[in-house]
Amino acid sequence: MMKRLLLYIIILVSLEGKAQNFTGRVENMSGKPLASASVVAKGDGGSVVAFARSGQDGGFSLTIPQGKEAKDVEFLMMGFAKVVIPLKDYKNGQTVRMSEQAIALKEVKVTPQRIREEGDTLTYSVAGFRQKQDRSIADVIAKMPGLEVLPTGAIRYQGKAINKFYIEGIDLLGGKYAMASENLSADKVKSVQVYENHQPVKALKDIQFSEQAALNLVLKDEAKNVWQGVVDVATGYGDNWLRDARLLEMVFGRKKQSISMVKANNMGKDIEHEVTDLSSFDKTAPTESGILSNISLGAPSLEPQRSKFNDTYIAATNWLFKNKKDDDLKLQLTGLYDRSHQQQNRQTIYLDADSAVIAEEQSARSTRSEWQAELLYKANRDNHYLSNTLKGYIDFNKSEGLSMLNGQPTPQYVEPRKRYVVDNLELINKLKNGQSYSVTSLFSYSYLPGTLLLTNDSTQQLTQQTLYWKAYAYYQHSIRQVKLIWQAGFETKNQWLALSDKDRYSEYQPYIEPSLSYREGAWSISLNGRLSWLMRQYQKKNSQNFLAEPRLFIRYSLTSKLDISGSYSYRWTPSDITTITRQAYYTDYISCQQGSGQFENTTGQMASLGLGYRNVMTGMFCRLTSG
Structure with missing residues (x-):
């Protein structure tokens, strides 16, 4: 009898020592869930024992730590009357309804802050x-x-x-x-x-x-919903007629926005970056890089305005319209025309070869004529995302120059032409239970017909073509505070290189890419790894590789102002047709290159560690990074 009584006492003590967990749901009087409502457990004297917030579905989970005692549970939210329930009367899993209540604000004095x-x-x-x-x-x-x-x-x-x-x-x-x-x-x-x-x-x-x-x-x-125009003209005369001009129109509204401009400059100022895509975060299919390029003689380590002889014109028009559902329809057209003149003189004296002197003089005139168009439709809603972007590019670039080597002239000429079309499609649907799924397709076709004049006055006709397609789908769900994504897809790339013969190189790569993310309190963790089977073909050769490429990011907030972060990634990159082909090709008028005919690859690991400090009140921001 005493043993049984002692067992009951031990069980009772262990039950009393465990943390208590309460769950439930917060709604308004119409039954709609209230997100971010505060759920507070209070003890004697009104002290806070535990705290939680309701999720998007109104659900919450409140844990009272071991050894703590709570008397009441309070539900608070801006614009609603406070609800207080004695903990002994609260039924686990019950629904709490809050009624709307106007809040009278006291008069406050506002001091402007930077x-x-x-x-x-x-x-x-x-x-x-x-x-x-x-x-x-x-x-x-x-x-x-x-x-x-x-x-x-x-x-x-x-x-x-x-x-x-x-x-x-x-x-x-x-x-x-x-x-x-x-x-x-x-x-x-x-x-x-x-x-x-x-x-x-x-x-x-x-x-x-x-x-x-x-x-x-x-x-x-005063700058909203009104058409604005700007005309700036600066001109002068030196050795040539100098000019720096701008014609600009814009309007910014909630349903329509537009910026259009024309610029001209021949005073060494860089204006072409204004029509350059500066972002690398949008999902898009890659385009091919050309083997040939315009003649470049290098620039001195001076400010461009002191050494650049350019004649640049840019034109752009951008229009965005929103429909009744707040979806976007966007059109972008940009053009660049640039003429530049380069000159370089160099003399090399070899002291160990009877003071032999090699004198080189080079000059080049390059023309860039590049035109881009982009059409985008995007529906970005709370439970649905659809985006389709169609891009096109064409250029008519060329360079001609003259190289003097010890008085012997060598003419140069190159046309590094490029055209491509890209289509990016992405669909994301968020389900009622908070889970989501996505389907994405990325497609591009690149065509690069190039012409190069060689030293023997013959001409190299080199054509590159690349067909790229990637399609994948994922399913996302959560386990407590951990977000899990299961992605599977297929990626393929076909490249052709045409000289005297036509080479073809192909890649086929099915893959899976699971990932998890955790964000709670001071912690932010993201981990994903791509597992793929890479199949490569060149002529009659084949290669297969199983690849694992992990990525990790961790950040911990030491205080509200100080955080530490670290990251690691591993990358395995296959070589493309330009390093595999056995055909010899020239990259400029004197440089010849030939691939090994073998499948090659490069690998890289990247690790970094960062410490960041941010104080909004004092305006002090600092970040130290190593890696």
Whole structure:
């Protein structure tokens, strides 16, 4: 009898020592779930014992730690009346309904701040950072803590490239955002917002987290929904007629946005980056890189405006329309015409060969005529995402030059032409249970007909073609705080190289790519690994490789201002037809290259460790990275 009583006491003590867990659901009076409602367990004297928030479906899980006692559980949410339930009366799994209640706000005195923080959004006041000499909004952004503007026009936050550039919350320009940042007057912008850890796909919010930030320009009221035009002309005369001109029109509304411009410059200023895609985060099929290129003699280590002899013209028009469902229809047309003149003189004296002298003189005139078009349709909703982008490119580039080697002239001529078409399709659906699935197709065809003049006055006709296609699907679900994605796909690439003969190289690669992400409290962890079977063919040769390519990212917030992060990745890259082909081909008028005829590859490992500090109140941002 005493043994049985002792056993009951031990069981009772162990049950009392365990943590208690309560679950339930929070709704409004109409039965709709309330997300982000606070659920607080309180003990004697109103002390907080445990805390939780409701999810998107209104569900919550509240754990009272071992050794803690709670008397009541409170449900709070802005705009709703507080609900208090004694813990002894709360039934595990029950539904709690909250009624709406107006909140009377006390009169407050607002003191303007240069930087404000609200959740994952930082708001920079343009008036707080702008100086008299600042003309474009890019000039002001460059002065904002944590942000930097590179000479290429690319914008970084905390050392990482931004993944989106919005104007009034709308992505008009995609990766060609330098058209806006370097041409929109700073006096038209009220504030610059940084969306930290920005996930641009609404259906993936709280499912896949991002380490990149996005930028949003908040315009002043007088700059919204009105057509604006700018005409700037600067001219002069030196050895030639000098010019720097700009014609610009723009409008920014909630249903329509547009930027169109024409620019001309022959004073060494780089304006072509304004029509260059600066983003690398959008899913897109790759295009082929050409073997041939325009003649380049190299540039001295001086500012381009001191050494560059250019004659550049760019033209662009960008239009975005939103329909009644808030879907996007976007058209982008860009063109670049550039003529440059290069000269180089070099003399080499060999002291150990009877002071032999080799004198070289080179000159080149290059013309670039490049034209791009992009048409995009995008539906970005909370439970559905559909995007289709069609791109096309064509150029008429050429170079001609003269090389003098010890007085012997050698003419040069090259036409490194390129054309391609790309289509990117992505569909994502989010299910009612919070799970989601996606189907993606990426396609590209590249055609590069090249002509090169050789030293013996013969001409090399070299044609490259590449057909690329990648299709994959994934299914996403959650286990507690861990997000799991199961992806499977197929990737193929066919390359042709035509000289005297026509070589073909092919890759076929089925793969699976599971990934998991965890984000809770101070921790953010992302791990994925691609397992693939790579089959390669060249002429009558075949090769097969089983590949494993892992990637890991970890970040831990030591405090609200200080975080530490680390990453690791391994990459296995097969060589393409340009390093495999047994046909000898010239890359310029004197350089010849021939592949090994064997399947080759390169591998790379990358590891990094970073420490970041961010204090919004003082405006101090710092990040140290090694790796």
